[in-house]
Amino acid sequence: MRFDSLWVNCHLATMAGDREYGVMRNGAMGVRDGRIAWVGPAQELPKDAEARATLVKDLSGAWITPGLIDCHTHLVYAGTRAHEFEMRLKGASYQEIAEAGGGIVSTVRSVRAADSDALYAQSLPRLKAMMAGGVTTLEIKSGYGLDVANELKMLRVIRRLNRETPIRVIPTFLGAHAVPPEFKGRSDDYVDLVVKEMLPQVAGQGLAGAVDVFCETIGFSLEQTERILQAAEELGLCVKLHAEQLSDSKGAVLAARNNALSVDHLEYLDVGDVPVLAKRGCVAVLLPGAFYYLNETQKPPIQAMRKAGVSMAISTDANPGTSPVFSIRIAMNMACVLFGLTPAETLKGVTVDAARALGRQDDLGTLEIGKTADFAVWDIDSPADLAYQLGGSPLRYSVVNGRKIA
Ligand code: NIG
Ligand code: FE
Secondary structure (H helix, E strand, C coil): CCCCEEEEEEEEECCCCCCHHHEEEEEEEEEECCEEEEEEEHHHCCCCHHHHCCEEEEEEEEEEEECEEECCCCCCCCCCCHHHHHHHHCCCCHHHHHHCCCCHHHHHHHHHHCCHHHHHHHHHHHHHHHHHCCEEEEEEECCCCCCHHHHHHHHHHHHHHHHHCCCEEEEEEEEECCCCHHHCCCHHHHHHHHHHHHHHHHHHCCCCCEEEEEECCCCECHHHHHHHHHHHHHCCCEEEEEECCCCCCCHHHHHHHCCCCEEEECCCCCHHHHHHHHHHCCEEEECHHHHHHCCCCCCCCHHHHHHHCCCEEECCCCECCCECCCCHHHHHHHHHHHHCCCHHHHHHHCCHHHHHHCCCCCCCCCCCCCCECCEEEECCCCCCHHHHCCCCCCEEEEEECCEEEC
């Protein structure tokens, strides 16, 4: 057996199998052609493995985990909403700010005013912050353009981030994020635009593989959401949903029944709807950063989802309004402290379950033979350290497609 690189003197959190973290102490991992070609206990390595490897990396006792996956972000935007943070601290609610022309629509104004280069330049440092925290796969949504040209502009910036940075960037089309000001009072007409013009162009140009909708009183109704999800499916696109963030709109059940990859937020999910998610294999994406920033008190029904065996992914929801969080490990810590997840559940939530939320579970999310060689090397004593510590970064470096990135 010949390897392009062989990683030795390390511990592995493979996130595969039945053991917590899939722990393999004193392990080794061989990579060939950008994929994991061998993984197991070091003493079981074939005798000539080191001699036949092009590169042998002695990790001096470091831990390897799968590369971390942030499966729900709005990282591409222009401007800031720090003033809304100040307004909320003076008593205004997120809904009040949105209804007064702030919120998502205020970022829409900034995004429309920025050209592609400016949008790219403003988004890049945020992507680099994510990368510095061990993220190797990052989903990014459109949704601050809200007209044909600006939604496509956002998706092209997302594609450029994928091409020009070392990490894997996965685009999602979120044209139905808010009703733009020029369609105020005519939300059905805006849904027409999304369905008849935006979706066909997004699909035709291959700019996104999945479609999301903000199903909410301040977003889109259940009926409008259903129209968009069905149109997306007809074009062969995957679907996912912002559901039950501020109220129980029944979006999660609708999405799960439409084979959604994931339903995200879920603070107001009715316990009675949990079995549908379990039955349909729909991932629940938890976004504790938004819960934290909005000073929410209603928690997602974690225990019911755990009992029902619903996969729970964790993500930053990185966005300028409800979650200016650019560290996946902070989201992991918040999921522990605010939602009561265990550190092992959170690492699963940013690897295996996040991969599933993106429909990439066959390729990403665990250290297993045949999967893409995306992983992170950490100076930690045990995998629980990743969710335990706040501040600083124990990341030594990450590897994408078998290649070390900065
Ligand atoms: O996931 N809920 C809707 N969308 C974002 C917020 C976006 C914004 O406020 O700019 C979220 O919380
Ligand atoms: Fe979101």
